Amino acid sequence: MQQDFYIKDWVKIKSGKVFNSKNEIFSSSEKDLNTFLKSMYDFLELKYPKFHKMDNLSKLGILGTEILFRGKEISADTALIFSNNASSLDIDKKFHESISGFASPALFVYTLPNIVLGEISIKFKLQSENAFFVSESFDAELLKNYSESLLTSGKAPEVLCGWLDLENEEYDVFLCLVSQEINIPFSEENLKKIYFAENEKPTGRT
Amino acid sequence: MKNLQAELKESIIEQLNLEDMEPGDIKNDEALFGDGLGLDSIDALELIVLLEKDYGIKLTDPAQSREIFKSVNSMAEFIEANRTK
Numbered sequence: 001m002q003q004d005f006y007i008k009d010w011v012k013i014k015s016g017k018v019f020n021s022k023n024e025i026f027s028s029s030e031k032d033l034n035t036f037l038k039s040m041y042d043f044l045e046l047k048y049p050k051f052h053k054m055d056n057l058s059k060l061g062i063l064g065t066e067i068l069f070r071g072k073e074i075s076a077d078t079a080l081i082f083s084n085n086a087s088s089l090d091i092d093k094k095f096h097e098s099i100s101g102f103a104s105p106a107l108f109v110y111t112l113p114n115i116v117l118g119e120i121s122i123k124f125k126l127q128s129e130n131a132f133f134v135s136e137s138f139d140a141e142l143l144k145n146y147s148e149s150l151l152t153s154g155k156a157p158e159v160l161c162g163w164l165d166l167e168n169e170e171y172d173v174f175l176c177l178v179s180q181e182i183n184i185p186f187s188e189e190n191l192k193k194i195y196f197a198e199n200e201k202p203t204g205r206t
Numbered sequence: 207m208k209n210l211q212a213e214l215k216e217s218i219i220e221q222l223n224l225e226d227m228e229p230g231d232i233k234n235d236e237a238l239f240g241d242g243l244g245l246d247s248i249d250a251l252e253l254i255v256l257l258e259k260d261y262g263i264k265l266t267d268p269a270q271s272r273e274i275f276k277s278v279n280s281m282a283e284f285i286e287a288n289r290t291k
Binding site for chain 1: 222223224225226248249251252255258259
C-alpha cells in the first residue's frame with residue numbers, strides 16, 4: 001500500500017536569519033559566525049555547556065534541530081539524513097592550522113561531517129539510523145528517496161533530513177522533519193521549493 | 207603556587223571552552239573529572255597538550271594523568287615540580 005509522508009515542520013538558517021514553517025524566529029546582523037551562534041544559543045535559552053566545545057557545523061546542527069524538536073514529542077527512532085557540499089572542511093582547515101604547533105584533540109574529533117549526527121543523537125537521546133551525504137549541491141531526490149525508504153520500511157517513524165553546509169564562515173542550513181502527520185506533502189518539488197525560496201546564494205556547485 | 211592555580215583555572219576555561227564558567231567557579235581541590243567539573247576524555251587530552259605547550263612537560267606515562275588531573279591543586283603541584291618553562 002502506498003504510504004504518504006509530509007513535512008511536519010522545517011527550519012532554515014542563512015545570512016543571519018532563522019525561519020521555520022510559520023515565520024521568522026530570529027535575526028541578527030552579526031557577521032562573526034561564533035558570535036551569531038552564541039546569540040542564537042542565548043536566544044533559545046539552551047543550557048547545554050557541551051555546545052561551546054563543538055565545531056561550528058555541529059553547533060548549526062544542534063540549533064536547527066532544537067528549533068524543530070522543541071515542544072514536540074520526538075521518538076528515539078527518529079532518523080537523521082543530512083547532506084552538504086563542504087563536508088567538514090571548516091574544522092579540517094582549523095585542525096590543519098593547529099598541527100603546525102600543538103595539534104588539538106578537541107578539533108580533531110570533529111574532522112568528519114557525520115560527527116554532528118552523533119552530537120544531535122546525544123543531545124536529543126536518539127538511537128536511530130543516520131547518514132551524512134556529501135553532494136555537489138542540494139539534492140532533493142537523494143533526501144526524498146533515502147528518507148522515504150527508512151519511513152516505508154518502518155526503520156524510522158520520522159526522519160529529520162536536509163542540508164547543513166558551512167564553508168568560509170558562510171552557512172546554509174535547511175532541515176525538515178518528515179512524518180505521516182498530514183501537512184506539506186514530502187516531495188522533491190516541495191523540498192526544492194522551500195530550500196530555494198529566498199535563498200539567493202545556495203551553497204555548493206550548481 | 208597561588209598564582210599558578212589562578213593561571214591554571216584561566217587556562218582550563220579557555221582551552222576547554224568552558225564558556226559559562228569563571229575562574230572563581232572552580233575550587234582548588236574540586237575534582238576536574240566525574241562529579242566535579244565533569245570534564246571528559248577529550249578534555250583530558252587537551253590538558254596533556256596544555257602541560258606540554260605552557261610548561262614544557264611531556265607526559266610519557268598515561269597512568270600518571272589520573273593523579274595529576276585530579277584537581278587544580280594536584281596539577282599545580284605536578285607543574286611546580288616538573289616544569290621546564
